[in-house]
Amino acid sequence: MVISLGESQLEIRDTAKNLGILFDSQLSFTKHVSKIISQSYLKLRHLYQFKDLLQTRIKVQLVETLVLSIFNYGDCLYGPCLNAVDKRRLQVIQNCCVKFAWKVPVREHITSYFKELKMLRLDERRFLHYSCLIKKIIDTQNPSYLYNKIEFRRNAHSRVIPNSNDISIPRHTTAAYETSFSYLVSHIYNQLSPQAFQTSLAYFKEKLKK
Structure with missing residues (x-):
């Protein structure tokens, strides 16, 4: 289907970006989730270079400022539309942030660390x-x-x-x-x-x- 506006033809796209949020045709925001996850992993990977040099308090401030703030932006818009898979994908990033702050072993549960940090999980945020x-x-x-x-x-x-x-x-x-x-x-x-x-x-x- 082609939409014409005067003498111009408008290109139909599956996604559109508005104020930093990626809207898709289904309003599932899956592509936006993929984008912010990619940004978050990149920032977290850079932080891991200093995991043995920083105090826990400083590491928490860094992940809140550089990583989790990415999820905060626009979460009132895309949050209600997330499916279970995308919610889980986002939560994995926050879990990685907690493990970075506390040097948690890979296979250890992190619920107690959330309580220790008094940090809300992403769905609670x-x-x-x-x-x-x-x-x-x-x-x-x-x-x-x-x-x-x-x-x-x-x-x-x-x-x-x-x-x-x-x-x-x-x-x-x-x-x-x-x-x-x-x-x-x-x-x-x-x-x-x-x-x-x-x-x-x-x-x-x-x-x-x-």
């Missing part, structure tokens, strides 16, 4: 980031095109009903809809207590992280 994004949108009512998608039950009913501070869950018939902002804002907000969203952002983030 994405949940934290998305929750903070929701709070910012509710507090500032910006951007308006996202805030207008939030429908509190207290505004939808004239009478007092149980859980009136909850956000109404939109009706949907497909699993793909559950990756949308309209669904996730209701799912996450209702999962937490409405009172939690009435605190400051810094307090909210700290308590949720704990």
